[in-house]
Amino acid sequence: MRSPVLADLCYEGDLDQFSTRLLTRLGYRVVASSRVSESLELEGLRVVPRVTVRRGELPVRGFKGVRVLLVESEKDLKAYQRLRGLVDSVRVDYERLGDVDKDFIRRLVGLSLPVELVFTDLLRKVLGRSSIDFHLLLLRLYTRGRLRVYLCSGAGSAGEIAHPEAMASLLTSLGVPEPYALGAVYRIPEVVLEGCYLRYSQS
Amino acid sequence: MLPEVLAVLALVVSLVSLYLSLVTYSRVRRAVKVVRESLTRGTSRLAKPRRRYVVFEVVPISGDLSSVSREGLEEALTRAYRELNGAVGLSLARPTLVHYDRSRGLGILAVKHLWKRQAILAMSLVREVDGVRVVLNPLRTTGTRRKALKYLEKF
Numbered sequence: 001m002r003s004p005v006l007a008d009l010c011y012e013g014d015l016d017q018f019s020t021r022l023l024t025r026l027g028y029r030v031v032a033s034s035r036v037s038e039s040l041e042l043e044g045l046r047v048v049p050r051v052t053v054r055r056g057e058l059p060v061r062g063f064k065g066v067r068v069l070l071v072e073s074e075k076d077l078k079a080y081q082r083l084r085g086l087v088d089s090v091r092v093d094y095e096r097l098g099d100v101d102k103d104f105i106r107r108l109v110g111l112s113l114p115v116e117l118v119f120t121d122l123l124r125k126v127l128g129r130s131s132i133d134f135h136l137l138l139l140r141l142y143t144r145g146r147l148r149v150y151l152c153s154g155a156g157s158a159g160e161i162a163h164p165e166a167m168a169s170l171l172t173s174l175g176v177p178e179p180y181a182l183g184a185v186y187r188i189p190e191v192v193l194e195g196c197y198l199r200y201s202q203s
Numbered sequence: 204m205l206p207e208v209l210a211v212l213a214l215v216v217s218l219v220s221l222y223l224s225l226v227t228y229s230r231v232r233r234a235v236k237v238v239r240e241s242l243t244r245g246t247s248r249l250a251k252p253r254r255r256y257v258v259f260e261v262v263p264i265s266g267d268l269s270s271v272s273r274e275g276l277e278e279a280l281t282r283a284y285r286e287l288n289g290a291v292g293l294s295l296a297r298p299t300l301v302h303y304d305r306s307r308g309l310g311i312l313a314v315k316h317l318w319k320r321q322a323i324l325a326m327s328l329v330r331e332v333d334g335v336r337v338v339l340n341p342l343r344t345t346g347t348r349r350k351a352l353k354y355l356e357k358f
Contacts, residue, residue, distance in 0.1 A: 026338075123327075126287075161338060163326070163339075165320075166323050166324050166326065168320070169320035169324035
């Protein structure tokens, strides 16, 4: 059985020599960054482009990388069937979204795309005693197999890079069973990347 | 002839019913066991806490690694753990820095096995020690201190 390719799908920091070495040292082999426009290899670390788009900006044509849909309101998921194949994952802006109803969750589940959670945001909320009810709802859906969730670091600099085990530990601390927590860090990001590579090869 | 056939038939029927009742009994027993275990899990059964040794390295982001002292590192780890899990969590897990090689920036953190993950998460909260910006990189977890030291020697 091959070992999973560890990927951080939302690294926003510099990609200098020190950062790339640190990322490799922490075990990452692939990083998705919005700072690059095409795939490149830096000291053994593969960097793939990433774009975060709003619903109105779709479709993104000719982009070879990870495409993430930013959901800011409940309307963004209306007629979600049309979104299939246009994006690789979904990120939810919890502050702007506010309270959600059952329909929103139904659409999110129906979309069947992985939902991106950002480690630094989640940790900041936990330490700042902010509400993480929506995160917990998503994690509950994930453990019941209704939704796929993955965790990325969201680091803005080398000092904020998180170890994958620390990311998995955050999920286990929130009550996610260990196999699911490890899957959200090690397996699902790889699945997202494989989907992207498959798309390149077909296009 | 007929009574013999009936006797054989009765024997077969009784054997089948015996088999079915045994299968049902074992299934019900298994189900009761599962339900009982799920009800008692986490409430009445207390696992015996064992120690785990988390080998980690201190990666300096800015500043000199030699400025990172053992006391400073231990204090930063304790502070991070308390911030995350509170005073009760800290006393339960008792994370202790049992070894720190200042020149190589390698250390061993002992913690109770039930709270190993929380300790690793607390490590990610440590961003600065003695004025040096650092990242703590957990390398490996072992069950004995000797194995942890052996790993450090090879690293």
